[in-house]
Amino acid sequence: MVESLLDIAEVAERSGLAPSALRFYEKRGLIASAGRNGLRRAFRPDVLERLALIACARGAGFTIAEIAGFLVATPDDTKLRARMAEKARELEEDIARLTRMRDGLHHASTCMHEPLVECPDFKRTFESSATLTPSPGHR
Template identity: 45%
Template sequence: MFRIDIAEVARRSGYRPSTLRYYEKRGLIVSDGRHGLRRQYDDGVLTRLALIGLGQRAGYSLDDIASLFSPKRDDLTLSRDDLRSQAINLRKQAQELQATADLLDHVADCNAPSHLECPRFQAILQDVLTTRSQ
């Protein structure tokens, strides 16, 4: 392993230095020290940042991600059942987003005098209220 300063980590990872400092404060990454005023990291930090990014993309919070690995270890604690459950949740969210996008397309193309006069839009509004009250 070799050491990389914070500017290089930011350049190679796409994360701003302020984000890197925040992640360090949260215990998600660890610096190896400083060279002058600049934080230094071992090159394994890039893998760690990629894992953080993937976790966020998968819908995990930073607290969830922090619980998956220790700042001083490179191993992960991933429950396959939890991963499957999260995949199911993401698919459900994707279906809901697709349905919402379809609705927006319909409302944009609807020939009713106003959106509130569109029968399909009214039915969906009622469905939203019913779903939220459950």
Template identity: 50%
Template sequence: MFDIDISELSRRSGVKASALRFYEEKGLIVSTGRRGLKRLFAPETVERLSLVALGRACGFTLDEIAGLLGGADIDRDRLRAKATQLDKRIEQLTRMREGLRHAADCTVPVLTDCPHFLRIVKAAGHHRRRYRAEAL
């Protein structure tokens, strides 16, 4: 299979060329050479970019993703910790979804008069404060 230029890689992956150049600087992808002024990449780079996108969606930084894709031993404890963070976020999002559904279906004329809705709001505020504290 022939190498593809940066514009084709961008089209296939949905990642802007400027981001691809940045990813190359960070060591996430590697060009195989140049055709004129355009960088060339192996076609498999599209799959590697999918892994980068997955890592970003999971909340990893680009430096963390570079470490995971670097070929060295994978820090499995870090993966488990990220999975635990995702579990907490999923729980929070589930509560938020249920709160929105309750708000949409609640028969109380003024939502702030609904005790169930007020509990949801209070819980959301509590989780936001805790999330900020964990981020610091």
């Protein structure tokens, strides 16, 4: 059975990325085209999974270079493993911060205190984070 290839326009549409981004990722070695369909690049369907992984890693704050390293990493790559562990800790802090914010917003959406941000229950949501600073990826 012959695997059907996806035209770059279809990959762009299905991934939500611009064709220029796909060409950039290909140039950086993050994805590979499987050939051409006329003048257009064509990709195997599994490129969509790779693009989802890249999008997730970008969202977590990994650089293109870090993602490229991640995609070819072996179990012996101790430097990359250390970076992954560091990033996991940063994400845990982000998740805790966002969870506090979500909880505060849920409360504020039904609270009758005036002004809302002065509500003791709302303020208590953020007490534990008063000394925390955002992770380096946040401005």
